[in-house]
Amino acid sequence: xAKKHPIQKEFVPGRGYTKADWDEVSDSPEATPxxxxxxxxxxxxxxxxxxxxxxxxxxxxxxxxx
Numbered sequence: 001x002a003k004k005h006p007i008q009k010e011f012v013p014g015r016g017y018t019k020a021d022w023d024e025v026s027d028s029p030e031a032t033p034x035x036x037x038x039x040x041x042x043x044x045x046x047x048x049x050x051x052x053x054x055x056x057x058x059x060x061x062x063x064x065x066x
Contacts (some may be wrong), residue, residue, distance in 0.1 A: 011023075011026075
């Protein structure tokens with residue numbers, strides 16, 4: 001099972017993003033319950049991309065594969 005990390009409240013350098021990135025997303029408001037109710041699954045919104053990711057991660061293989 002994946003390890004849960006605590007939510008970061010402030011910028012920490014050396015984590016793969018810049019201070020500008022942090023500032024841009026840290027100003028984003030939380031999603032409202034109405035927005036969450038309208039959310040759809042990734043595979044429903046992007047079926048072709050979801051299928052290619054599933055194949056790349058070892059999902060269902062072609063009939064001709066050994």
